[in-house]
Amino acid sequence: TQLLEQSPQFLSIQEGENLTVYCNSSSVFSSLQWYRQEPGEGPVLLVTVVTGGEVKKLKRLTFQFGDARKDSSLHITAAQPGDTGLYLCAGFAGNNRKLIWGLGTSLAVNP
Amino acid sequence: DTGVSQNPRHKITKRGQNVTFRCDPISEHNRLYWYRQTLGQGPEFLTYFQNEAQLEKSRLLSDRFSAERPKGSFSTLEIQRTEQGDSAMYLCASSLGFAGYTFGSGTRLTVV
Numbered sequence: 001t002q003l004l005e006q007s008p009q010f011l012s013i014q015e016g017e018n019l020t021v022y023c024n025s026s027s028v029f030s031s032l033q034w035y036r037q038e039p040g041e042g043p044v045l046l047v048t049v050v051t052g053g054e055v056k057k058l059k060r061l062t063f064q065f066g067d068a069r070k071d072s073s074l075h076i077t078a079a080q081p082g083d084t085g086l087y088l089c090a091g092f093a094g095n096n097r098k099l100i101w102g103l104g105t106s107l108a109v110n111p
Numbered sequence: 112d113t114g115v116s117q118n119p120r121h122k123i124t125k126r127g128q129n130v131t132f133r134c135d136p137i138s139e140h141n142r143l144y145w146y147r148q149t150l151g152q153g154p155e156f157l158t159y160f161q162n163e164a165q166l167e168k169s170r171l172l173s174d175r176f177s178a179e180r181p182k183g184s185f186s187t188l189e190i191q192r193t194e195q196g197d198s199a200m201y202l203c204a205s206s207l208g209f210a211g212y213t214f215g216s217g218t219r220l221t222v223v
Binding site: 030031033040041042043044045048086088090092097098099101102103104106 | 115144151152153154156159166167202204209210211212213214215216217219
């Protein structure tokens with residue numbers, strides 16, 4: 001059973017388009033994190049959200065944590081080729097002492 | 112501190128050989144994690160340490176896999192009698208408590 005469902009699994013868009021990636025669960029998470037991974041490298045932490053309803057912005061990236069802390073979204077405005085990569089959500093649920101990971105969204109931004 | 116360091120970056124080995132990977136975490140981080148990742152998938156948890164204690168091991172970690180973290184500093188992951196199915200990226204991460212993880216660049220293992 002995958003506790004964190006990410007959608008879409010794959011996304012290919014043109015430069016300048018907007019996109020949203022979703023991370024959903026039936027479980028409540030004390031915090032959720034978003035990572036971006038480039039080929040051949042480890043994931044890099046983008047943001048951590050901890051409060052239900054929280055919105056965080058990182059330049060053209062907007063992260064939202066659902067009110068019930070069961071879901072999160074990542075919105076990218078005016079995507080650029082440099083945004084290409086695997087976007088992963090991960091979170092701590094209940095008393096779990098290790099991160100639970102989604103399977104990732106592979107994003108390709110074409111020039 | 113230069114972040115989490117993993118060595119080697121790439122390893123090609125023949126089936127049946129043993130391999131060992133090393134991870135040097137961020138010095139003040141008390142938690143260290145090993146993950147395995149295949150192309151286009153999210154990381155699969157293998158094991159984690161809090162200081163020198165190995166607190167959890169995944170059922171994915173067969174008896175051919177062993178990890179150590181002597182003195183709570185660097186960690187090693189050894190795979191004995193490698194199989195082609197072991198080919199993957201092996202990632203190490205460290206954290207301080209429940210904060211976000213800092214990953215190394217990984218070790219790409221190819222078993223031929």
